[in-house]
Amino acid sequence: MADLFDKFQPLIDQYEALRGSGLRDPFHLQMDEIKSPTRAVVNGREIILVGTYNYMGMTFDPDVIAAGKKALEEFGSGTTGSRVLNGTYQGHAECEAALREFYAMDHAMVFSTGYQANLGLMSVMAGRGEYIVLDADSHASIYDGCAMGNADIVRFRHNSVSDLEKRLNRLPAEAGKLVVLEGVYSMVGDIAPLKEMVAVAKAAGAMIVVDEAHAMGFFGENGRGVFEAAGVEDDVDFVVGTFSKSVGTVGGFVVSNHPKFDILRLVTRPYVYTASLPPAVVACAATSIRKLMSAHHKRAHLWQASRKMHADLRGAGFELGTAEAESAIIAVKMPDQQTSAAMWTALIEEGVYVNMVPPQATPGFNLLRCSLCAEHSNEDVAEIVARFVRAGQAVGLPVSA
């Protein structure tokens, strides 16, 4: 009998080598206690969390927790059914109402995760003989949604307006086209030139979707995302988002002004063939979304903290993914995988958690990815940078305070 696990052997060997090197395993860290959006206890020690997507720090918001507890008690622990069968409760409708208000759009559809929202939208919106034109650095959920559908897939160079235009111009003028963009790209934390891209896509007669997973809550006057900050709200056909980042729970959604939008509830398999979110989750999400509408101080602080941390890490000599802070994600480049793992371990020893990201998941480099939270204080930022410098020196990087 052939062992079907044999194909994983190269990865198993690589992983064993990492674990045998005396370094900590970056992919199996256990948080024993969560004290706040920015603090956890690991192996009996408190660490500063600088690698979560808790951008707006909503996970311990008292109103969010109270709403979740109330729904858990009144509606039970789960729906045990699909949205199109017994799984649409008053809480799901309320959550969709909160999204319509947040985005000032006519329609909202809540999925069980953001991953499923992208699977659903990409797999149904463009079919045989139609085209999906997407940024080469698109999230895995976008690629996977394309793989599930029947459209022809065309990739353009990351964030290149001219390449997008060139590829659109090669397609048959009359064919249906969906251009897929992201507000913030999650590995490097750079943002898309949405104004220019949307103009080019519109000129080619394409419909446009923007995934604002990493921008919701703190880009734009109302926290809607990069598309709001770029002033293209009227030209975007769909916005995809998630509850697993700024909203602080789990779930995904698509919002749109298209008058026929609701038909998607019947034809989208990742919506139809899975259980709906538990009542406590949609109650937390709806409360959090409504509070994010007016979270102006949090937005302002997150921006200030992100810019400060970017400037100070760069000043200390770290090589960063972007020249300026473009979002709350600050990607610190590492020269190789060994240094990356050593630096990650040194940071954990210093009491700082960041994400170690291998080249397979990035545009080709080893990254220690930091993401800030509106609850990180100015003192936290100074402390994080000081610990980065100490850890960097411990692994031989040319950095200094």
Ligand code: PMP
């Ligand atoms: N889109 C993007 C750009 C993402 O980064 C992610 C998650 N990292 C998702 C979608 C999926 O979100 P979720 O966690 O809700 O599945």
